[in-house]
Amino acid sequence: MRRLRILVLMHPDFMPPETTEGYSTREINEWKTEYDVVSTLRAAGHDVRPLGVQEEIKPVRETIDDFKPHVVFNLLEQFHHEPVYDQHIPSFLELMKIPYTGCNPRGLILARGKDLSKTLVHHRRIAVPAFAVFPMRRKVKRPGRLALPLIVKSLNEDGSRGISQASIVDTDEKLAERVAFIHERVGTAAIAEQYIEGRELYVGVLGNNRLQVLPVWELKFGTMGGQAIATEKVKHDTDYQERVGIVDGPAKNLAPELRARIQRTAKRVYKTLGLDGYARIDFRLAADGTLYFIEANPNPEIASSQEVALAARHDGLDYPALLNRILTLGISRAKAGVSVG
Numbered sequence: 458m459r460r461l462r463i464l465v466l467m468h469p470d471f472m473p474p475e476t477t478e479g480y481s482t483r484e485i486n487e488w489k490t491e492y493d494v495v496s497t498l499r500a501a502g503h504d505v506r507p508l509g510v511q512e513e514i515k516p517v518r519e520t521i522d523d524f525k526p527h528v529v530f531n532l533l534e535q536f537h538h539e540p541v542y543d544q545h546i547p548s549f550l551e552l553m554k555i556p557y558t559g560c561n562p563r564g565l566i567l568a569r570g571k572d573l574s575k576t577l578v579h580h581r582r583i584a585v586p587a588f589a590v591f592p593m594r595r596k597v598k599r600p601g602r603l604a605l606p607l608i609v610k611s612l613n614e615d616g617s618r619g620i621s622q623a624s625i626v627d628t629d630e631k632l633a634e635r636v637a638f639i640h641e642r643v644g645t646a647a648i649a650e651q652y653i654e655g656r657e658l659y660v661g662v663l664g665n666n667r668l669q670v671l672p673v674w675e676l677k678f679g680t681m682g683g684q685a686i687a688t689e690k691v692k693h694d695t696d697y698q699e700r701v702g703i704v705d706g707p708a709k710n711l712a713p714e715l716r717a718r719i720q721r722t723a724k725r726v727y728k729t730l731g732l733d734g735y736a737r738i739d740f741r742l743a744a745d746g747t748l749y750f751i752e753a754n755p756n757p758e759i760a761s762s763q764e765v766a767l768a769a770r771h772d773g774l775d776y777p778a779l780l781n782r783i784l785t786l787g788i789s790r791a792k793a794g795v796s797v798g
């Protein structure tokens with residue numbers, strides 16, 4: 458690829474240093490994605506300008522005017538510390554007529570709501586857990602059709618915010634308590650979903666129109682036992698991961714037809730939600746073979762050590778090639794003109 462000027466937008470707290478030397482694993486994990494993207498694009502010969510953005514949009518505009526990037530690599534997941542504002546960044550870039558990587562604004566909105574995305578996906582006859590939404594300041598009453606145990610989550614936060622083992626509730630009292638916890642501590646509406654016992658599977662998808670689906674990836678919960686879920690601790694605490702033996706890798710022991718069905722379903726979810734760029738679609742596979750859609754993550758974390766990058770490498774697409782593909786998808790979408798609205 459020719460040498461590109463690439464503006465990398467990121468949270469200011471995650472502006473990576475020049476080198477990882479002298480930092481602990483815990484510190485590196487904070488900005489690993491940003492570090493990997495910036496250093497890999499630089500090593501590929503591009504002119505890369507990282508920019509920390511959170512409360513002011515003006516610096517983005519000024520840097521675009523001054524640096525004239527060919528493309529923006531969008532690693533911003535929040536604005537004003539609000540994840541629900543994430544779609545405004547690509548919207549702004551579209552108005553600026555600058556190509557950007559990752560998902561379009563509409564896909565970000567459709568995928569975010571854990572209720573909206575499930576309703577849309579269910580409409581395509583893909584299994585989803587039954588659910589109910591509990592808005593803020595409203596009394597919690599479990600609808601009769603919703604059987605316990607349930608898992609209670611924030612309606613629109615990600616990164617397992619507010620998810621711990623206590624999120625799985627088996628009484629109405631615990632349900633009310635946990636909904637109140639989400640309202641008060643996370644500050645958003647809550648969703649209670651039918652708890653699906655099963656294998657935790659992730660499927661990366663790349664593309665705008667023609668889609669490439671990555672190998673099915675599995676998160677294994679080691680010795681956690683019982684109703685194991687990807688809590689905040691499971692996702693972010695590296696000591697805990699080591700102690701309990703939490704590992705991810707290619708999903709083993711899936712019959713070829715089942716594997717193909719999972720990959721096909723991931724593509725259908727991606728299309729249903731209007732995603733483009735790259736995304737990771739998460740499922741739970743129940744013992745009876747039912748594949749439940751859990752959530753879609755447009756612009757998932759793509760540190761070289763994380764699921765999407767590992768699955769891509771497993772498929773022969775190494776990390777520099779993966780980033781290159783993501784850049785190309787952003788540029789070609791802009792060339793194709795407005796494709797979603």
Ligand SMILES: Nc1ncnc2c1ncn2[C@@H]1O[C@H](COP(=O)(O)OP(=O)(O)O)[C@@H](O)[C@H]1O
Nearest residue numbers: 586614615616617618650651652653686687752
């Ligand atoms: N309905 C469910 N049944 C079983 N486990 C679930 C369900 N919903 C979520 N989980 C568990 O909780 C984790 C986080 O939930 P998720 O909806 O992906 O939230 P986040 O957006 O914070 O990642 C999932 O990876 C899974 O382990």
Ligand SMILES: [Mg+2]
Nearest residue numbers: 616617739752
């Ligand atoms: Mg998730």
